[in-house]
Amino acid sequence: GAGVSQSPSNKVTEKGKDVELRCDPISGHTALYWYRQSLGQGLEFLIYFQGNSAPDKSGLPSDRFSAERTGGSVSTLTIQRTQQEDSAVYLCASSLGPAGGQDEQFFGPGTRLTVL
């Protein structure tokens, strides 16, 4: 497809388990973003990549969260030792030009994470 895709669409896990969320951006988009949206809340910015580089990781909620991007394309967001407060929809977006610039971000459908 031509849009941003994310997998899985839904993930239910037990507290303490690790999870890995995947994002496939639009081909050719140089910037990639991760957000978290809790139920009924706004978007919480987590991290962005320009190419494979993440210049600022301060938005990650804790050291249990990590993200990487390879080949300037696919990105994975990993949450270790999940907690119930990690339950949310994790959204990925990509944009053609440099991060934070004029190009709109195209959003994926999100991964709904539920930690039991």
Added chain:
Amino acid sequence: AQKVTQAQTEISVVEKEDVTLDCVYETRDTTYYLFWYKQPPSGELVFLIRRNSFDEQNEISGRYSWNFQKSTSSFNFTITASQVVDSAVYFCALFNTNAGKSTFGDGTTLTVKP
């Protein structure tokens, strides 16, 4: 630090009414971009409009119009003659050209009743 405030958490109107969604932002940057996104019940965010900090020209697109006033740091969005299909959560966002960080407001839930 930058911040986007959407003071209206929820708005309910009757079809055909006009409605304005407010957005106030804070940033120290002189160059930045403002966006509005729509999140319908299906969940996927849809881009509506972009404005750069040097372009204060208002824009109209069909029933949608935007009023950008740099003097008051506001970027308000008006829907004229609202329709039930306009029911969604609307987010205002600020993109920081220097740091790549995006800041979204908490969103305004618009309900248009028939």
